[in-house]
Amino acid sequence: MPVVSTQNAEHYVWGGGCDGWHLVRQPQLSVIQERVPPGSAEVRHYHERSHQFFFVLSGQATLEVGGEKIVLNAQEGLEVPPHIPHQLLNESTSEVIFLVISQPPSHGDRIVDS
DSSP, X not given: OOOOOTTTSEEEEETTTEEEEEEEEETTEEEEEEEEOTTXXXXXXXXXXXXXXXEEEESEEEEEETTEEEEEETTOEEEEOTTOOEEEEOOSSSOEEXXXXXXXXXXXOEEEOO
């Protein structure tokens, strides 16, 4: 089994300047490392099936979950069950690097919450 890192993982760009790397991309499990610069955010959404766990590696992220803003510092995480609207924001002055672990994978399971 090969060692995986952001140097060799499949990379994608989202939200006009944010990065993601697929560290694990299997039919039943997804592990993605993401980088979010200051002032950036994802679109508020929810998932029909995917259970997600967000874990901050460095920086400070704000995770809005069901209308409540929760600040996550480095080495802190939060689980988001299916059907719960959520949005990750970087309201700090430094970039945020975090893992999002989804079971099953969340791609194709995202519904924008307008």
